[in-house]
Structures are given as C-alpha cells and as structure tokens.
Amino acid sequence: MTNEASSTVVTEVACPFCGLACDDLSVDTAGEALAVVGGGCAKAQAGFARLGVSHDGASARVGGQPASLEAACAEVARRVKASAQPVFAGMALDVGGMREVMELADAAGGVVDHLYSEIGWRSTRVVQDVGYVTTTLAEVKNRADLIVLVGTDVVSKASRFFERYVWNDEAMFEPAPAARRIVYLGGGLNTAAGQSPDGRAPEVFDFDRARMPEALSTLNALLAKQPVSEAAPLGIELARWQALADALRAAKYSVLVWIAGDFEPSQVDLNINAIMSAVRTLNVSTRSNGLGLGGADGELNASMVHAWQTGYPMRTSFASGIPLYDPVHNGAARLVEQGETDTVVWISALNDKTPPPPEAKVVIAPPTLKLEHEPEVFIPVSTPGVHHVGHFFRGDKGAALPLRALRATRLPSAAKVAAAITAQLKEVSA
Amino acid sequence: MSVIKLTGGRVIDPANGINDQVRDIYVKDGRIVAALADGDKVSAEYNVSGRVVMSGAIDMHTHIGGGKVNIAREMLPEDHRGDPVARTEITRSSCGYCAPGTLAAGYRYAEMGYTSCFEPAIIPMNARQAHMEMGDTPIIDTGGYAMLGSDDFLLRMLVANEDQKSINDYVAWILHSTQTLGIKVVNPGGISAFKFNQRKLDLDEQNAYYGVTPRRIIQTLTRAVHELGVPHPLHVHASNLGVAGNVDTTLATMEAAEGRPIHMTHIQFHSYGTEGDRKFSSGAARIAEAINRHKNVSADVGQVLFGQTVTASGDNMSQYRNAAFASPKKSAVMDIEMEAGCGVVPFKYKDQNFVNALQWAIGLEIFLMVDDPWRIFLTTDHPNGAPFTTYPHLIKLLTDRSFRNAMLDTINPDAKAMSNLAALEREYSLYEIAIMTRAAPARILGLTDRGHLAPGAAADIVVYTENADRERMFEKPDLVFKDGELVVRDGKVVKVVRGNTHVVKPEFDRGIEKKIEPYFRRFHSVRMNNFKISDDELCECGGGSKLIPHACGKRS
Numbered sequence: 001m002t003n004e005a006s007s008t009v010v011t012e013v014a015c016p017f018c019g020l021a022c023d024d025l026s027v028d029t030a031g032e033a034l035a036v037v038g039g040g041c042a043k044a045q046a047g048f049a050r051l052g053v054s055h056d057g058a059s060a061r062v063g064g065q066p067a068s069l070e071a072a073c074a075e076v077a078r079r080v081k082a083s084a085q086p087v088f089a090g091m092a093l094d095v096g097g098m099r100e101v102m103e104l105a106d107a108a109g110g111v112v113d114h115l116y117s118e119i120g121w122r123s124t125r126v127v128q129d130v131g132y133v134t135t136t137l138a139e140v141k142n143r144a145d146l147i148v149l150v151g152t153d154v155v156s157k158a159s160r161f162f163e164r165y166v167w168n169d170e171a172m173f174e175p176a177p178a179a180r181r182i183v184y185l186g187g188g189l190n191t192a193a194g195q196s197p198d199g200r201a202p203e204v205f206d207f208d209r210a211r212m213p214e215a216l217s218t219l220n221a222l223l224a225k226q227p228v229s230e231a232a233p234l235g236i237e238l239a240r241w242q243a244l245a246d247a248l249r250a251a252k253y254s255v256l257v258w259i260a261g262d263f264e265p266s267q268v269d270l271n272i273n274a275i276m277s278a279v280r281t282l283n284v285s286t287r288s289n290g291l292g293l294g295g296a297d298g299e300l301n302a303s304m305v306h307a308w309q310t311g312y313p314m315r316t317s318f319a320s321g322i323p324l325y326d327p328v329h330n331g332a333a334r335l336v337e338q339g340e341t342d343t344v345v346w347i348s349a350l351n352d353k354t355p356p357p358p359e360a361k362v363v364i365a366p367p368t369l370k371l372e373h374e375p376e377v378f379i380p381v382s383t384p385g386v387h388h389v390g391h392f393f394r395g396d397k398g399a400a401l402p403l404r405a406l407r408a409t410r411l412p413s414a415a416k417v418a419a420a421i422t423a424q425l426k427e428v429s430a
Numbered sequence: 431m432s433v434i435k436l437t438g439g440r441v442i443d444p445a446n447g448i449n450d451q452v453r454d455i456y457v458k459d460g461r462i463v464a465a466l467a468d469g470d471k472v473s474a475e476y477n478v479s480g481r482v483v484m485s486g487a488i489d490m491h492t493h494i495g496g497g498k499v500n501i502a503r504e505m506l507p508e509d510h511r512g513d514p515v516a517r518t519e520i521t522r523s524s525c526g527y528c529a530p531g532t533l534a535a536g537y538r539y540a541e542m543g544y545t546s547c548f549e550p551a552i553i554p555m556n557a558r559q560a561h562m563e564m565g566d567t568p569i570i571d572t573g574g575y576a577m578l579g580s581d582d583f584l585l586r587m588l589v590a591n592e593d594q595k596s597i598n599d600y601v602a603w604i605l606h607s608t609q610t611l612g613i614k615v616v617n618p619g620g621i622s623a624f625k626f627n628q629r630k631l632d633l634d635e636q637n638a639y640y641g642v643t644p645r646r647i648i649q650t651l652t653r654a655v656h657e658l659g660v661p662h663p664l665h666v667h668a669s670n671l672g673v674a675g676n677v678d679t680t681l682a683t684m685e686a687a688e689g690r691p692i693h694m695t696h697i698q699f700h701s702y703g704t705e706g707d708r709k710f711s712s713g714a715a716r717i718a719e720a721i722n723r724h725k726n727v728s729a730d731v732g733q734v735l736f737g738q739t740v741t742a743s744g745d746n747m748s749q750y751r752n753a754a755f756a757s758p759k760k761s762a763v764m765d766i767e768m769e770a771g772c773g774v775v776p777f778k779y780k781d782q783n784f785v786n787a788l789q790w791a792i793g794l795e796i797f798l799m800v801d802d803p804w805r806i807f808l809t810t811d812h813p814n815g816a817p818f819t820t821y822p823h824l825i826k827l828l829t830d831r832s833f834r835n836a837m838l839d840t841i842n843p844d845a846k847a848m849s850n851l852a853a854l855e856r857e858y859s860l861y862e863i864a865i866m867t868r869a870a871p872a873r874i875l876g877l878t879d880r881g882h883l884a885p886g887a888a889a890d891i892v893v894y895t896e897n898a899d900r901e902r903m904f905e906k907p908d909l910v911f912k913d914g915e916l917v918v919r920d921g922k923v924v925k926v927v928r929g930n931t932h933v934v935k936p937e938f939d940r941g942i943e944k945k946i947e948p949y950f951r952r953f954h955s956v957r958m959n960n961f962k963i964s965d966d967e968l969c970e971c972g973g974g975s976k977l978i979p980h981a982c983g984k985r986s
Contacts (some may be wrong), residue, residue: 023960305562
C-alpha cells in the first residue's frame, strides 16, 4: 500500500527472484532502475534494481563483434544444426521462455537441463518411487499448528516465508498464528525467523545436517512405535525425539518443510522419502503434510512445462526423434565432463549471477551477466516480470503468478530469441 | 478466402435430425454454409461419397490439463516408454499412454476425430496452469469446469447464511476469474472435511468445522448455476466415490438437486451396491431407472476398461483411501490453497479381478439401460477408467452385442454371474453414437456452433469409411477438419492448428469483489487481482488461443 498515490508506483507486483513469488510488492518505476518500495526483500530489491533498467546499448555479439539479432540467431541455428548433441542449459526462464526453448530443443534433437536439475531429478525420483502427501502455502498460512523445518531455515532461500505464511496476524482456523510451534531439525541454521512474535524461541535439534538420514530414521522409528536403542541419537537425548514424535501425533495439521537444495545432494531422495514415510504414518490417525519449497530461478517453470509438453521430466534427450528420459545420463554437467556434447547453449533470463560453464559457446542472458570469457555468440535478453509479462510457478506448486512488464526495453525476450532460432533452424533444414 | 466442398457423404447430424442422408457440405472460411454465393470458387473438393460424415467429436469430461495431470506425468516414466510420439516435419515429439504429454494428447484426440475436449476439474488457483497445458494441446478446442464446494470462501458464505444472490455473484465471479465453462463440485465439502481429518462424508453428514452438509452444497450450487443461466448444469462428482453401497448416495444426490438440472459425472464409480458374498454388486439398474425418470439428470459414465492406467482426481479424501490399491505402489495426495485438493493413484484394472470386472460390467449396463442417448455421455473419465484412446473399443462394445458378450465370457466368472449384461440386447446405432459423442455434449455445454453440421456451425467435420468393426472405423477417420482446415488424413495429423478456448461470462454484480478482496488479503497466498485471469492473459496462457464466450440466459 506504499505510495499508492504516486502514479509511478505499481502495486501487487509478483516477484520472480525466488521460489516464493510474493505478489504484494510495490515497485516504483520513476527512476532509471526499478525500486521496490513496499513488500519485497533484499533479493527482490537487488533483482529489480539490477535488472530493472532499459539495457540501452546492449547488443548481440558474434565472435565478440556486435551483430544484429537476426545474424546472431542464425549463427546459433547453424551451430545447433551442426552439433551432434546440443545441450540447452541454464533455463532460468518464465513459462513462455521455456515453452519456446522446448520447441527449439525438440527441433534440434537436444537435451534440456535446468541449473538445479542435479537436485531436482532426485526430488522427482521420490514421486516416481513412492509419491507424496503435501500441502501448499495458503493451507500452511491458515492451518499449520506444528511446523518442522527439516535441514533448512527456508529464509536463506525464501526470506519472507515466516512473514507471509507463519507469523500472520490471523488465520482462518485454530491455533492463532502466534501460538504455532516451530521445530528445526539440524544445526547451523539461521533460526531467528522461527521466533514467535511474542518472543517464544523455536525448538532446535542441533546436529550435523549431513546426518539427516539418521535423524529421520530415529523419528520414523518412534512414530512407528519401534524401539530405538541409543540413549541419545545424534547427541540429543531420546526423550526429546520422543517428545517430537508425540507432538507430531498430537498435532492436527503438522507440516514438514524441506528445500531439496539444502540437503546433501546424495541424500536428497533418501531424506524426502523419509519425510514422506513420517507423513504417511501420521496420516493414519491425524493430518500431516510435506511442503517442499524451492522453485528459484524458474526451476518449476522449466520442470512443469517440460513434463506437460513431453510427458517426461527434464533430462530427456530428443536426439533420436522421440523423447528418452534418463536423468543420470542426460545431466548437462556430465555430458560436458564426458565430452558427450559439442555445443552448450546457456539460456537464462531471470538469473544474471550464475556464470555459465566455460564450455558454453552460446550465451543468451541479461546483459548484466558477468562473463569470464567471451562466448562465440552472446544474445542479450530482457527479463520476465521486469521487462515483459509472463508466468512464474511458485515453489510449492500451489500457484502460477502473472508477471508484469514494468520497464520498457528494446531487448527481445528469451522466448522471442528461442523462436527465432527455431525458425532459422527449420530454414537451415529445409 | 477458402471454400471447401465435401461431396456425396452420408451425413449423420442428430442435432438437425439428419440420419444417414446423402448431402454435400460447403465450408467457407471455417464455417459451414448452405450453398455457395455467386463468385465463390471451390478451393478444395473432397469426394466422400459412400462415406460417413459427422461433426467433430466432443469429450465433455477428460483430464487433460492442470496440476494433478502433470503430477501423473512426472510420476509415471514407465508409462511413457512404450508410447512415444515421434517428431515429424510438422509435429513435435511427446509420449505417454495413460498420462500423455499435451502434444501427444492433442495429436491423438484429433487423429480419432475429436475436435473439442473439456478438463472437468480446474482448481481455481490452478486455472492458469490448466489453461497453459490446454494451450499446449494442439488442434483441439478446450475449456474447463472450475471446482467449488470445498473452498473455504463458499463454506463461510453458507455458514453466514448469505443469500443466494451473493452466492450466485461469487460463482459467476469464479467463472469469469478462471475463464471456465462450468462449475464442478467434487465430493461436495469432503475435500475440506479431509483437511479436518474426516475420512468420509455422506450426503447429510456435517463438515466437522463448518457444519455444512454435502446436500446443502449441491442445493446451493445447482441453484446458482441454474439461475446464472450457465448452459452446463452443475457437474457433480458425488460423495463416496468407489465405495460399495454408494448407489444410495448417488440416487439421493440426484434428488438433492430438487428438480434443477444436474450432471452426475463418472457415474459408474458411484453405482455400487452391497449385495452378494463379497458385498459388492451392480447398482446400474437403479441408477438407469432414476436417470430415465428424472429428466433434469444427465450423466457421463466413466467406463472402466482393462489395463494399466492412472487415476487423477480432485477428491483427495477418496484418493487417500484408494492409495492402498495403487499399482504400481505409489501415490500423490495434496491439499491445495484453501480451495480443494488432488490425488493421483496409478491403477491396473484386471479382467480376472472380481471388483474390476464388475466395474467394467456396471459401466456397460448403465450405457445400455439409460434410454435417452442425449443424457448419457461416452467417457472413461480419462485417464481414471481408461485412457481416451480406448474410445473406439468402447464404441464397439456398445454397438456390437456379440463382441460384448464374447468379452463378457472372458472376465471374472463371479462378476459375470453378478451382472445382467448378457441379457441386454441393445446395440447403439451410429446415429446414437453421434448423439452421445457430438450433438448431446455440444447441447449440454451450450456450444451452439459445435457438434452439428448446419449452416453457421464451425467446420469441425470428420469423415469415416464405414466398417462393421466399429473399433476400426472410429480409431482412424479418413479426414478430420478443424475450423475448416484439413488436420488429419487417414488417421494421421497433416496440419497442426491452434484450437479455441470456450468460456461463459454470466452477468453478475461486481460488488461481490468488496467481500472477496479482503478475504484474499487476509487468508489467501496471493492478491485477488493476481488470481483473476483476464481475457488477454488467457490468450497468452493458451499460446494465442481464440476465446469463445458462450451466452448465458439469466434466470433470476
């Protein structure tokens, strides 16, 4: 509600800079850069400020020399056409960008891989192995009575989680938000946000987070009423573990929260499976749900569009003319390391901080992306939610938010660039 | 200008009372016209003499887009491996049998002569995703029904005894905001009850928190939809899905509509008795008798066919229960955004399993015992009873009694003994098949320019070579036209076009937003203005689909 009188402030703006996609931002468009003046967080302020400029003067480059957009797209098409196995990586895109990249990847016989897929495919393996019982953020906001944060503080990646969904002024059902019980599983976490508005400290199970599988095994054993022989699993006396199990059983709507990217990569599916086991045990007698958060850098935009168009999750190869899913084989980093790709095309419209791998010969990204060395083709693109409208899937899969166009630019969107390359590719083929 | 002539076909067009008459059909700029005007030049003539001509088929209940469908896709890579769709010069690659990608779904529907499909369970907050997925489903027209009945906003209105007009305004606002064609209720109030740890909710049982019964929700929403003049009656997935003895609930749910139009969906799953040694029996005769008697009631069947599939439903209360029967053993159950939920459970229907075999028979019994083909619709509740690609096989079961009885002889013998299917002599005619797959769905959805071949209709036209084997005939049409464009020849896509999105825009008082906006601000996860989908945004979600609004005749 800040500065609504001022005509340069746009309200109820959705933010594409983390997986929470908060949609209560007020953004002042008066200055050279966009300024978040209401709602938002440090990440949102920095993102809108850094990317929210018109990028005047940015132009495409081929071989380090300025080139027209058309010539640059034609050059990418030529390289992709000549490639034995193109890999499209990065993928920090909105839904529209991903839709067009999918068409390009299919036409090119490539592989599509998001920058978080190394974690993401392990998460997806849980739904392929056992499935899940989960909830979404509006349910948490109104129903949660006991929130267990499993190996994550959430706020390092999604800073407004507690502000927007836990410590609310009111909830539709009991208990009052301030009475919610917060438990952190794992040490070394920033637990400040878990303190209730009336000063109640959260409960912390302080142990080495690399030992999360043991912690979850202990909890699962107690929930299943199986004996645990150790007096103090992970150095925490058994009575505390038992009290947590009892609290989960007594809770009416407990929520076990994780962020896959906060787990040891090799433990991602193991830990989520164990969380699901606890949730399933609890649901025999009460209600309990998992809540996987994530979704930064358009991770869900990429995974959702990929799944609905092709049927398969990411890390599917289109090389043979039919989709072939193999999440281990088709990882971009592995293909690069093993020399199984000759062309990496990095496409990222939302993220201008993660450097592309040195093997990326083509980089399609905001002009603010700092490049360690000049790629063979660089095409600057605009950013969804800043320069053009689009859609962004929130990390809980509960909503897709509409993104606004707040700043004019002459730069094309990633979707437009991908479509132009596809069109050129088909011309080359014809 | 494009002018097409289909010459000499045997036209079956029940909406216009035309049964197998030889007629020429003219198409001008995507529409059927009575005759050519002076100066019109035929740009393409197709000699279809001796062949059967119908309008494009319409699937009024098929889960093709939205969150739960996408969970099913991600869950089942093993489903997809055997069913790839290869990239061609004009089509893209995709895959999947029971949970196909949108591209595969669009191509396959068109290749079977379907030109319009409707997603029946759009959670309002998930409407964008549903429209995006349908927008990426090529060739066919799409649309959907918004799910209400377990949303906290409506339940709070009922508790507050708000008047019917306010409820009608809210329902209309949901239709506008989600860009949908109808309203669906799933396990009325039950999805909310599950969040309060209730595990079943009968028609007259109270939600533990709100005290509201499913009956009251049915009464309120059938009335709202009727008074707003929305063509499609309230689309009802009744309480107690899949439970033995639920036939009583289903019959009582029909009565709860109090004579107002009501559409009972996948009624096969709601037609179970408790007779016999296994306490599971067919309630088909009672259901069919009730439909025959109540002219306000229509139903789609949700036929079960044997094989692997996946069940995807908004009814998370039932799907949590059904997860015990998952095959392969996995399931996803979600509570969603104070509005609804979903449950995805893979399932394998086996012809030697007593319950599955009887489910198969019950569906066919309902088809054959409901007299009026205008009020019974051909669906498998894709993919819940079987994937939509089984429709030609289902048509053969309905049109060919000897084939049906031969199949009946192969199923679980106890199930066969419990069914009266062998005694049912009815064989559906081509005219009746055209009613239940074209004319009737268009009429019940209010699609005035689809499902028929009179002048003014959109030129969604299918040409078949008649074959006594109806499965062969319907699985591979000779020609399919979508809005006048030839899109399929000999059962293969030859041109990819973009379908339209069908919606309704009933009149209502925008003042209702004064109540809705603060509710969003206080309790929801998004702001009201970011929940609503504008016309422009819909077209963007749909990848450029054209929006077709259908008229509502307000009744209050």
